[in-house]
Amino acid sequence: MRACVLDSPAPIETSPLRLREVPKPLPAAGQVLVRVQACGVCRTDLHVVEGELPPRKSPVVPGHQVVGVVEENGPGASRFPLGARVGVPWLYRADGVCGYCRSDRENLCESAEFTGWTVDGGYAEYLAAPEEFVYALPEGFSGLHAAPLLCAGIIGFRTLRLSGVEPGGSLAMYGFGAAAHVAIQVARHWNIGVYAFSRDQRHRKLALDLGAVWAGGSFDQPPLKLDAALIFAPAGELVPAALRVLKRGGTVALGGIHMSPIPPLDYGLLYHERAIRSVANNTRRDGEDFLRIAAEIPIHTEVREFALAEANAALNALKNDAIRGAAVLRV
Numbered sequence: 001m002r003a004c005v006l007d008s009p010a011p012i013e014t015s016p017l018r019l020r021e022v023p024k025p026l027p028a029a030g031q032v033l034v035r036v037q038a039c040g041v042c043r044t045d046l047h048v049v050e051g052e053l054p055p056r057k058s059p060v061v062p063g064h065q066v067v068g069v070v071e072e073n074g075p076g077a078s079r080f081p082l083g084a085r086v087g088v089p090w091l092y093r094a095d096g097v098c099g100y101c102r103s104d105r106e107n108l109c110e111s112a113e114f115t116g117w118t119v120d121g122g123y124a125e126y127l128a129a130p131e132e133f134v135y136a137l138p139e140g141f142s143g144l145h146a147a148p149l150l151c152a153g154i155i156g157f158r159t160l161r162l163s164g165v166e167p168g169g170s171l172a173m174y175g176f177g178a179a180a181h182v183a184i185q186v187a188r189h190w191n192i193g194v195y196a197f198s199r200d201q202r203h204r205k206l207a208l209d210l211g212a213v214w215a216g217g218s219f220d221q222p223p224l225k226l227d228a229a230l231i232f233a234p235a236g237e238l239v240p241a242a243l244r245v246l247k248r249g250g251t252v253a254l255g256g257i258h259m260s261p262i263p264p265l266d267y268g269l270l271y272h273e274r275a276i277r278s279v280a281n282n283t284r285r286d287g288e289d290f291l292r293i294a295a296e297i298p299i300h301t302e303v304r305e306f307a308l309a310e311a312n313a314a315l316n317a318l319k320n321d322a323i324r325g326a327a328v329l330r331v
């Protein structure tokens with residue numbers, strides 16, 4: 001099969017992904033073999049490719065927003081009929097036995113495996129994945145439009161939930177890429193007023209097109225204090241900026257897996273019970289809840305399509321804020 005392989009991390013400008021023929025995976029016990037139709041491109045893929053996330057498998061095939069059809073069931077796998085359309089997310093598997101897993105926090109499992117980082121992902125024609133961690137996809141989304149739901153969507157949704165913002169409340173969103181462009185649609189569905197902060201004029205335009213009540217630069221002051229903030233950009237200097245726009249008691253939820261150092265904070269910014277919390281991975285419950293809500297709303301993802309051979313170009317565009325919505329590889 002064809003796959004985009006990363007032999008060793010390097011700046012995306014050097015095009016470190018190589019499209020080449022590799023053996024088609026065999027589904028192990030409990031796994032399904034998925035013939036990939038589309039794979040979303042996530043900032044985490046950029047962190048894998050550029051080495052901000054240290055290599056856990058090398059060489060590795062990135063990609064963890066995978067839409068495809070079940071082509072083969074491994075021994076003992078029977079959840080999906082052949083031909084079923086499924087999604088493979090970032091959480092490839094958790095061990096199911098540790099304290100985190102047994103307390104509905106499998107996202108924190110220390111033995112978890114991650115698609116496209118510790119195991120091969122979806123920048124390829126096929127991948128094998130444990131059937132228990134694969135999602136059935138709702139009708140009504142094409143493969144290209146469903147792909148960004150699987151990480152940008154699910155992680156954005158978990159970030160929104162962990163921010164504690166209530167229906168009818170007000171919310172800051174920092175960084176208006178793939179995750180924010182989905183999260184704003186959920187927030188609007190809950191009658192939450194969204195204030196978008198981005199260094200990029202195109203992203204501010206997208207936020208306003210999607211119903212933000214206000215859009216400004218990353219360090220601008222909105223017209224009023226807000227209940228909560230979500231940060232999707234990997235820039236630590238946004239943390240004090242976000243605290244500055246919060247009401248007392250508000251939470252800043254950090255949606256990324258990597259962030260540049262957070263500068264020293266004046267305690268006055270944090271005082272009055274403001275909180276900073278990170279968001280790590282997601283549980284299957286997050287994914288199932290989100291996909292149900294995504295179909296109800298229904299969420300529309302803006303996608304820019306790239307061929308599998310153009311994975312380097314897609315990541316480069318993502319790095320330069322040049323994607324409106326989400327980049328997706330058509331496989």
Ligand SMILES: [Zn+2]
Pocket residue numbers: 094095096097098099100101102106109110111112
């Ligand atoms: Zn566990």
Ligand SMILES: [Zn+2]
Pocket residue numbers: 042043044045064090151152
């Ligand atoms: Zn992701």
